[in-house]
Amino acid sequence: MSKGLEIRLASRPQGLPTMDNFDVVEVEAPQPGEGELLVRNLVMSVDPYMRGRMNDAKSYVPPFKLGEALQGGAVGEVVTSNVEGYQPGDLVLHMFGWRDYAVVPAQHATKVDANIASPNAYLYVLGMPGMTAYAGLVDVAEQKEGDVVFVSGAAGAVGSLVGQIAKLRGAKKVIGSAGSPEKVKYLLDEGGFDAAFDYHDGPVREQLAKAAPEGIDVYFDNVGGEHLEAAISAFNDFGRAAECGMISQYNNETPQPGPHNMMMIVQKRLKIQGFIVGDHSHLKDQFFNEVGGWLNEGKINYRETVVEGLRNAPDAFLGLMRGDNTGKMLVKIA
Numbered sequence: 001m002s003k004g005l006e007i008r009l010a011s012r013p014q015g016l017p018t019m020d021n022f023d024v025v026e027v028e029a030p031q032p033g034e035g036e037l038l039v040r041n042l043v044m045s046v047d048p049y050m051r052g053r054m055n056d057a058k059s060y061v062p063p064f065k066l067g068e069a070l071q072g073g074a075v076g077e078v079v080t081s082n083v084e085g086y087q088p089g090d091l092v093l094h095m096f097g098w099r100d101y102a103v104v105p106a107q108h109a110t111k112v113d114a115n116i117a118s119p120n121a122y123l124y125v126l127g128m129p130g131m132t133a134y135a136g137l138v139d140v141a142e143q144k145e146g147d148v149v150f151v152s153g154a155a156g157a158v159g160s161l162v163g164q165i166a167k168l169r170g171a172k173k174v175i176g177s178a179g180s181p182e183k184v185k186y187l188l189d190e191g192g193f194d195a196a197f198d199y200h201d202g203p204v205r206e207q208l209a210k211a212a213p214e215g216i217d218v219y220f221d222n223v224g225g226e227h228l229e230a231a232i233s234a235f236n237d238f239g240r241a242a243e244c245g246m247i248s249q250y251n252n253e254t255p256q257p258g259p260h261n262m263m264m265i266v267q268k269r270l271k272i273q274g275f276i277v278g279d280h281s282h283l284k285d286q287f288f289n290e291v292g293g294w295l296n297e298g299k300i301n302y303r304e305t306v307v308e309g310l311r312n313a314p315d316a317f318l319g320l321m322r323g324d325n326t327g328k329m330l331v332k333i334a
Contacts, residue, residue, distance in 0.1 A: 002029040004100025005310050006069040013054050016251040016321060021054070022314040023067075029101040032082050037092065037104045039076035041333045044097030044310075045123040046317040047072060047157075048222075051250045060276050070098040073128055074333075075112060075119040086111070093122050100310060100333060117295065124157060124328040125295055125302050126288065128277060133161040133220075134287045135280035136242035137169065140273050141218045143240075145170030148212055150231055152176075153222030154196065155183035157328035158244060162220045163193050164300050165291065171218075175211045177204065177227060179323045186326055190301050205230040215239075223248050229259035235268050243274040251321065303327035 003026055010023040032038040050072060053064045064070050074097030078090040083106040086092070092109040096102035112122045124130060136158075137143045149166040153159045154176025163174045176187045176196040187196040195211040208216075208230045217239055219231035224246025231241060249256055265272060294300050305325035307316035313331045320329045 002101065003027065004029055006099035007310065007313050008069050009054060009064045009066055011066070012056055013051075013251075015253045017051065017054065017318060019314055019318070024311055024314075027099075030103045032080055032103045034082050035106050036082055037078050037086055037106065037109055038080040039074075039092060039094065039096070039102045039104050039109075040079050041074045041076035041097060041100060041102060041310075042091075043119050043123065044074040044313065044331045044333060045072055045127070046313065046320050046329050046331060047128070048245055048247050048250065048320065050317065051321065060278075071095055072097040073123050074098075074102070075122055076102065076333075083109075091119060093127070097331075098310075098313060116292075120304060120306075120328075120330055121295070121302075123330060124304065125161065125300060126292060129157040129328060130161055130291055131280070131284070131287050132244060132277040133158050133165055134291055135277055135283055136220055136244050136275060137162060137165055137218070138286075139280050139283060140242040140275045141220065141240045143169055143171065143218050146172045147217040148173045148175070148214060148236075149218040149220065150175045150177075150208060150212065150216045150234065151193075151220045151222070152199075152227040152231075153245075153247060154178050154187055154191070154193065155326050156222060156323075157325075159220070159222050160187070160191050160302065160327055161300070163187065163191055165294075166218070166220075167192050168294055168299060173212070173214075175208065175216070177207075177223070183326055186303065190303065192301070199227070203230075205233055208234050218242070220244060221246065225249060225256060229261055232259055232261050232264050232268075232270070235264070235270055237268050239268060239270050241270065241272040243272060247321075305329050307331050309333070 008023040094104045155178040173194045176193045184196045187193040197207040215236040219241040225248040310333045
């Protein structure tokens with residue numbers, strides 16, 4: 001019987017996670033039951049939302065359980081199938097990453113075609129990050145042709161796609177913030193952004209005002225904090241914010257004060273709406289058709305940061321929390 005590794009949550013982090021919060025354990029490969037697949041994982045995703053699941057707190061998704069393998073998006077190869085329509089060798093997308101071998105119930109598996117896109121792409125452009133970028137712009141922020149769009153955390157997996165999709169949907173100008181000169185260069189040279197700045201170079205409010213003297217119409221928020229306050233100041237009347245994440249807040253041990261200019265929400269008649277990608281599944285076909293088409297036409301550029309080896313998945317996640325990645329952070333398992 002084959003053996004494999006799985007990464008378990010050893011303890012709940014206090015503030016920024018450390019390697020001590022993870023256990024790497026060798027286990028026997030599980031056996032699938034009726035209606036289940038045994039999948040050998042090839043590549044997995046690490047994502048910012050996973051930090052919230054490490055806390056023992058009620059949220060839109062249950063917390064990870066102590067002493068059990070973590071979960072997350074992965075693409076793997078079917079080894080054993082007890083499901084009609086699936087054969088050994090098929091590639092499937094599922095949510096049982098952080099392990100070499102996963103038992104995947106049929107209803108939680110989606111067959112993917114490597115002839116259409118690479119397995120990695122189903123965890124990125126054609127996966128949850130791509131759908132998040134698309135739903136946030138189309139459904140939540142109601143982006144229109146001619147809008148000026150600001151994206152925080154723009155060099156990350158979601159943010160880098162938001163900027164490109166916004167331009168393809170007719171945005172007049174797209175502005176991004178990022179955490180290093182190299183990431184700013186990436187946004188301008190490869191990401192199609194019209195303007196970008198390093199938020200370490202000065203107050204975000206001042207840099208955004210300089211980049212968007214005409215104001216902004218849409219804000220796609222991945223960072224929160226100072227970025228949200230700056231966006232509220234820069235908004236034109238009837239601006240719309242899609243609140244996707246607030247990574248600047250994830251590792252705070254005590255709550256941070258909110259923006260100091262909240263009255264502008266009233267004065268400018270702003271719409272600020274949080275969203276979870278799972279609430280927008282009605283857009284799935286539209287997303288695949290539109291974004292998949294742009295991808296096939298070579299109109300979307302994307303970059304990946306790939307860490308080799310399942311054993312190094314905790315380090316990849318900590319790197320994500322530090323902002324080490326450009327584009328999507330992935331772990332190559334096999």
